[in-house]
Amino acid sequence: MTVTSxxxxxxxxxxxxxxxxxxxxxxxxxxxxVTLVCVRDGTGLHGMTANSFTSVSLDPPLVLISVDLKxxxxxxxxxxxxxxxxxxxxxxxxxxxxxxxxxxDLHQLFEDVxxxxxxxxxxxxEGSLASFVCRVCTIHPAGDHSxxxxxxxxxxxxxxxxxxxxxxxxxxxxxxxx
Numbered sequence: 001m002t003v004t005s006x007x008x009x010x011x012x013x014x015x016x017x018x019x020x021x022x023x024x025x026x027x028x029x030x031x032x033x034v035t036l037v038c039v040r041d042g043t044g045l046h047g048m049t050a051n052s053f054t055s056v057s058l059d060p061p062l063v064l065i066s067v068d069l070k071x072x073x074x075x076x077x078x079x080x081x082x083x084x085x086x087x088x089x090x091x092x093x094x095x096x097x098x099x100x101x102x103x104x105d106l107h108q109l110f111e112d113v114x115x116x117x118x119x120x121x122x123x124x125x126e127g128s129l130a131s132f133v134c135r136v137c138t139i140h141p142a143g144d145h146s147x148x149x150x151x152x153x154x155x156x157x158x159x160x161x162x163x164x165x166x167x168x169x170x171x172x173x174x175x176x177x178x
Contacts, residue, residue, distance in 0.1 A: 086128035
């Protein structure tokens with residue numbers, strides 16, 4: 001059986017906004033987990049929802065996060081050099097929205113979010129499926145983002161709850177086989 005695939009869309013430097021939206025929609029066909037990347041902000045805390053988090057290497061233990069150049073988190077990561085990542089479960093959906101800026105500009109983002117502070121004062125979200133304390137090793141420019149490669153200094157894992165999954169512009173549920 002021969003299956004006809006949809007026509008491809010060429011990308012050129014002068015691509016229109018419509019092409020960029022179509023590309024974003026195509027990228028959205030890759031399901032991802034959702035994390036909260038947290039940094040110290042002087043005497044306070046700052047967090048950013050991110051689904052561009054991936055493991056890179058076991059030896060040494062490295063992870064990668066991709067951060068928009070315009071995001072406040074970008075300059076904080078460059079300055080501070082350390083961050084914590086909490087892998088969110090389905091119960092954290094509202095917090096994911098909050099730290100993605102979907103509730104407006106909230107100044108006390110962590111005020112009512114249960115969390116624990118690491119030795120470095122970085123917040124780890126309670127009930128997260130896993131968490132990682134990381135030190136930035138290298139920063140690579142990548143278009144309108146930077147790729148932060150970081151070494152994992154410590155981690156914890158608490159599997160059991162369903163992960164928060166993002167697909168096609170929406171949160172989705174992942175149901176186990178049991």
